[in-house]
Amino acid sequence: MPEKVRADDGLGFDNVPEIYDRVRPAYPPELFDALFSYLGRDDGLRAVEIGPGTGKATRPLLERGIAVTAVEPGEQLAAFLRRKLGGQFPQLDVVVAKFEDADLEAGAFDLVLAATSFHWVDKETRFQPCYDLLREGGALAVVHTNQIASTVDAGFFARVQPVYDRHQDNDLRYAPPPEDHLVPADHDGLVASVLFDEIQLHKYRWDQRYTSREYGDLMRSYSGTQAMEPPQQEAMIDHVRAFIDAEFGGAITRPLVMTLSLGRRG
Numbered sequence: 489m490p491e492k493v494r495a496d497d498g499l500g501f502d503n504v505p506e507i508y509d510r511v512r513p514a515y516p517p518e519l520f521d522a523l524f525s526y527l528g529r530d531d532g533l534r535a536v537e538i539g540p541g542t543g544k545a546t547r548p549l550l551e552r553g554i555a556v557t558a559v560e561p562g563e564q565l566a567a568f569l570r571r572k573l574g575g576q577f578p579q580l581d582v583v584v585a586k587f588e589d590a591d592l593e594a595g596a597f598d599l600v601l602a603a604t605s606f607h608w609v610d611k612e613t614r615f616q617p618c619y620d621l622l623r624e625g626g627a628l629a630v631v632h633t634n635q636i637a638s639t640v641d642a643g644f645f646a647r648v649q650p651v652y653d654r655h656q657d658n659d660l661r662y663a664p665p666p667e668d669h670l671v672p673a674d675h676d677g678l679v680a681s682v683l684f685d686e687i688q689l690h691k692y693r694w695d696q697r698y699t700s701r702e703y704g705d706l707m708r709s710y711s712g713t714q715a716m717e718p719p720q721q722e723a724m725i726d727h728v729r730a731f732i733d734a735e736f737g738g739a740i741t742r743p744l745v746m747t748l749s750l751g752r753r754g
């Protein structure tokens with residue numbers, strides 16, 4: 489299902505970095521091709537990454553020689569990221585802090601990247617600090633993972649809803665998935681901020697297939713699931729896994745569209 493939302497939800501996935509790294513989707517190579525083309529070069533560049541998690545989007549930057557300051561509020565995720573990539577890429581600097589609280593040099597960066605993390609930054613003010621960090625000509629890149637309505641799921645997400653309803657609390661809210669022609673709200677926000685020029689939107693279909701066991705781990709990687717009491721959490725996951733095994737032959741497809749919004753500081 490799309491990730492559940494609680495009004496008081498925190499970074500519950502910080503408790504399960506190994507699971508998060510194993511089951512959360514990476515990003516299409518074409519997305520990074522578009523990003524690097526937009527940047528125009530990759531030698532000697534400095535980037536701030538907001539909420540890198542376990543480095544799903546960090547590695548492609550590092551592999552191009554970009555110096556990355558990764559600002560991660562989750563202590564366990566940050567430690568995992570250091571272990572995973574720090575020894576291989578000395579130009580990686582992991583800062584444990586919320587983006588809003590991080591002590592970063594204004595006007596010093598060529599790129600600010602948020603990959604499936606921008607929703608953790610205050611939506612009323614999120615664009616201004618990104619702008620302030622960038623050099624003239626620097627770019628803001630916002631990536632979203634969007635679950636969409638599609639027949640490739642064979643009806644799973646509609647049919648599994650009663651299973652979730654049986655186990656979830658009433659304060660959990662579900663947003664119906666959009667169609668594949670979606671425009672992310674943050675892209676509209678980027679335009680409305682009037683801070684950035686040369687705004688672009690790129691979209692990539694990126695469906696993910698999960699066995700019942702893998703989908704159970706994906707559920708564990710969500711903050712909403714982590715907010716549940718362990719017995720309730722595991723009962724729900726067991727029920728969903730059994731449903732996938734019984735009704736969908738042991739595996740399902742999650743239809744996704746990855747979006748990349750770009751804007752340049754003039």
